[in-house]
Amino acid sequence: MGTPSERPTVDEGAVSPERFGKVVPLRVAAQPPPPLEQLVEQSFRIAIGMTALASEVLAEAVARTLGREPYAEGEAPRDETARPATGVPLVAGAAIGVALEGARWGARAATTVVRSAELFLSLLTSPGFVQEPLRQAGDRLGALDGRWREQRPRDEEAAASFLRLLVPQIVDAALDQIDLNELVAERIELDRVVDRLDLDRVIDRLDINAIVARIDIDRILERIDVRALVERVPVDEIVSRLDLDAIVASVDLDQVVRRVDVQAVADRIDLQALVRRLDLTAIAGEVIEELELVKLIQDAVGSMTNETVGGIRVQSMNADRAISRLRERLLGRGGADDPAATPPNAPIEPAADGPVEPEPRERP
């Protein structure tokens, strides 16, 4: 056994993985029980620490009951080790140190006394007349220990049942006193939590198809008021922002037209029904009235007929005159009774200008 500074403490043994060096043991054997003085010292440390924490929490709770914060806003809690203690804290700390050291030396002394007592007791229990009562006492103690071990599961089960009833109530009571939202906001840095989340992996694990399959689209659509939705859309504003010329210019209309099956479109049109719905009589009447078609036809036919008839009449007149001259020559007569006063070499020309009505003359 060395000096206190050379002995490893329980804390050091618990938190120092370097004690095994770089060799990782396959199985660690059960640790031997620590020496008594270390147990006593650690017990004292725990007791003193708990006492300090309890006193601090108690003081904080008392301060809250008085309606004020234990620390001003923005002020960090006091660091006890930042500055040397004075006055009562100094005395209290020294007393705790003395108690710790006393407990450590007391434990060492107790260990020495126990080991000496063990040696002395071994000498006392070596004779045969002493062994027999000791063995009987050991048997009695073993029977009692076996009974306890036998009842231990039932005791533990009863204790567990009691705790199962007690713990929820304690937790509920504790949660009633705690604002979890504020606690999370104060204690948990959500940004760090989110940074550590592998969202891609989360998304990969999601079965989107299964989620979508569970959605009742019809029910959602029934609850949507499409009319109200459309009325909320600023169509005029959207249309005013659209550059329709650019959109139309970007469309390859030739390709679109090539892909249209005009024959199929024509086959699907019920022309008979379409025509039946049209009031062709009224439409034709309006068109004719608009075009003054009757007047147009009358003018065209009349003009064509007048020109044709005029030509026929003039040609037949010329033929009459020619035959008349031929007749007079054959009969050797002069032109005295020639019905046509016009000379034979003066043919009648067709009209070239507007209509000229012959001057009305009354017969005598």
Add this chain to the structure above:
Amino acid sequence: MSVSAPPMARGMQGQRAGIVSRFLADTIDLLVVVAAVIGVYFAVSGVRFLVHPRGFSWPEVSALRLGTLGWILLIVYLTIGWANTGRTWGKGVLGLRVVSSREAGLPLWRAFVRATLCALFPIGLFWSAVSSRNESVQDLVVRTTVVYDWGPRLPRLQ
């Protein structure tokens, strides 16, 4: 029918028409009568179809009957035309008019006689090719004259 007349044709108004104009006008009148005969045939067939739709058959008419029908229609057509305005449709196309030697138009009986003579003796028309006054046989018998007249009113006979 009112047709514009050139200056030279204007001077011919009221003069006696020659054989060519009169032959063309009569040809048109003959075609009109033939068309009327065909129309009568189809009209009779239509009436027969309406009366006996199931037992309908095109009526078989002899050439004599058709000729008689055409001859009657020709007389009626010419009579009505000449007694009314002095011109049939053919004479209207050629700008001709049948006038009396002494009156503005033809009375009904003279129109009927002239039409009957034309229907009985159509070849008499060609006498106008020989006559120095362009008169056909019918004109000589009924004392009528055929003149150029493009206007709606009667011209003065020359």
